[in-house]
Amino acid sequence: MGLELFDSKEQKLREFVPLNAGVVEIYVCGPTVQSAPHLGHLRSALVYDLLRRWLKALDYEVIMVRNVTDIDDKVLVNAGTRNWLEFAREVEASFNDAYNNLWILEPTHSPHATEHIDDMIALTKKLIDRGHAYQAEVGSANVFFHSASWPSYGELTNQKLENMEGEPEASFGRRSPNDFALFKAHKPEEPATAAWQTPWGLARPGWHIECSAMAKHFLGEAFDIHGGGLDLRFPHHENELAQSRAAGDHFANFWLHNALVTVNGSKMSKSQGNGVSVEELLEKGSWGAIRYWLVSAQYRSNLDYSDKSLADASSALERITGFIKRTSQTKPVEIDLVKLPQAFKDAMNQDLNTPLALAVLHDTVRAGNAAFDSGDAPELQKSVEAVKAMVHVLGLTNAYVESDVSPEFRAQIEQLLSKRQQAKTAKDFNTADKIRAELEGLGVIIKDLPNETIWSIING
RNA sequence: GGUGGAGUGGCUGAGCGGCCCAAAGCAGCAGCCUGCAAAGCUGUAAAACCACGGGUUCAAAUCCCGUCUCCACCUCCA
Known part of the structure; x- marks a missing residue:
């Protein structure tokens, strides 16, 4: 039996067959670097790391793209008076630290949204040419995707346009409630550096267009798997799909969505203030324990x-x-x-x-x-x-790999162990136990095997 | 209102028509092992009636109908 994956667009298990034999191309929505990661973000990254490891084990070459959304309303707000890009890079570093510590492999590409504005402009132009997007009004740099112009809109989440709640009509010049921003006109109160020259004026990109553009840049018009958190299905992924298809691309062949991490049954999220930070986690267990725990549930089950x-x-x-x-x-x-x-x-x-x-x-x-x-x-x-x-x-x-221990420390441990062995042989168990306690104080746990004593570093 | 998902032992969490008198882990208990521990092994629990009520079937935790409860999304979210 080969690999079967649950395609959340088709809402069923499908046998996984790559578009090009031997190679698997994956695009995963990475974080918006607006604040430090919590457990939920880690789960998402871990799920696709696991997928990637398994595909590699199955002898596929895996090309994985995980983007970084470094320009966004919240990034600007949370940066406060600081340089927003500097702030974004700092937050990104905290994500990368967590990923590394959790032994999540680095993606093949980790593009920044701010480095692909040209790709987004090109895609937006194409959508306007094809009649699926429009400039809000003459002279405005607000550009929207017109959802009603794309008959399949809603196909990813099986929804009908008329049932959707949508934005207040006419806000920022949108023509209907379900139209979403491709580019947002520069606002005077926002930093000048957070705006780019586009054919429609000074603007910054909307969220959804980023992923479509970057996926296309690195993976082309069609690729195998698109992944992300369940909370991104709508609107983010629905919009990505609509844009890319409306622009004439096939886009993702499989859609994977990981379930969320909850606390007391409700979703962990920044806005609810129940996000468990890396620091809090490390008070309770090692990185290994965190990874094990995240792996202990199937990725589509709530945890x-x-x-x-x-x-x-x-x-x-x-x-x-x-x-x-x-x-x-x-x-x-x-x-x-x-x-x-x-x-x-x-x-x-x-x-x-x-x-x-x-x-x-x-x-x-x-x-x-x-x-x-x-x-x-x-x-x-x-x-x-x-x-x-x-x-x-x-x-x-x-x-389980032994952590690097300095030769001096190793010598110290071995000396103590040999002393303890002597004490044990002499049946001086008091001394033996004292040495054991001393070792524990140094962070070393020992185990007596029939013929030898082995040791390991706590949390090593 | 719309679209999905979930309810399994003390806890976590698989199973999704027969191999289920329900995997695995954690916690508990007992024995072995040990100078004592730790680790490990073995066994086990005064009932897991698989949310509840119907139904289909030779056979249901698994399918169908109804009910209850919970969660996520409906333009900030992994």
Whole structure:
């Protein structure tokens, strides 16, 4: 069975076949860099990272674009009196830090909206030429997409134009409530640097046109997968689709939408003030625990965050990393499909059913531990390799790889361990326990195995 | 009003017609192991009647109808 993905446009599972054999092109809506990331943003990025890792495991070349929306109403507002672009870059850096720490691979391209204004102008021109967009009035730099001019408008979210609520008519010169901005005329109170010269006057781009333009720039008129958070389905993705199709492009072949992270059952969002920040998360668990927790639900299921979420995830993750560490085979592995259990592959092929995949992983850990205890070396070896391969696919490899420890620190640890061993041999358990506590104070956890004692750094 | 999604053990979370007297994890309990721990293994719980009520079927957590509750989106949102 091959990979099946849930296409939210067709609202069904479809067998995934790339447009061009061997290559998969993905466009994912990245963040609007208006404020620091919260758990919800991390989930979204992680979902597509996982997809990408799995496609790679299936031997596809993956070209992934994740944009950065660095010009937007909120960016300007939140920058306050500061230079808005500088502010945007700072926020972007905080996103990138979080992505790196969560072991999310860097996309092939991470374009900034502000660097593709020309592409947006070109696309907008085309839409005007084709009769799907209009300048609000002569002399105005407000340009709108005329939704009613595109018969398929609403196809992504299965909605009819007449049922949509829309904007107040005539605001900024739009002709009907569902028309949306392609370019927004420069306002005198906004910084002069936040406006570009366009054929219609000084303006900055609307949100939706950015993604259509950048997707086209990097991936062409048709590409395989468009991803993003469920809250972007409408209007953002609906509008992207309408624009690009109206401009004559095929656009995305599959639409993927990840479900949201909730807190006490309601959506995590900036406006509700319930966004869980990176700092708060790290008080509860490591990056590994965060990643494990995010992987523990299928991407289309809601994931409710609570105080104990990361504690549970930590314990579960330690069961896996503990197994790898006790075998002392902590060298990371490369992608190796052959070593992956069939049940794991089946789970991942089922629309990235990561909870099921984790179940296979834990089953393998149990078998491996049993083999370890009974001294069944071949079985143990098989298990370790399978576990490491699965962990690699899930992007959790860094959770078991020994962190870099300075040679001095390592020597200190080993000296303490040997002292403790002497004390144990002499049955001086008081001293042995003191040393164990001392090591813990240094952030080192030890485990006595039958013939040796192994150690690891907490949160390493 | 419109469009989607969800309700499974103490908690998280799979399953979506028979292999389900329901995976896996966490938490709990017991035993083994240990100088003691930790880790691990094994077993297990004074009932998971799969939101509720009907129905279809030889067979339903899974399909159909109705009801209730919750969530998301309807031009700021991952």
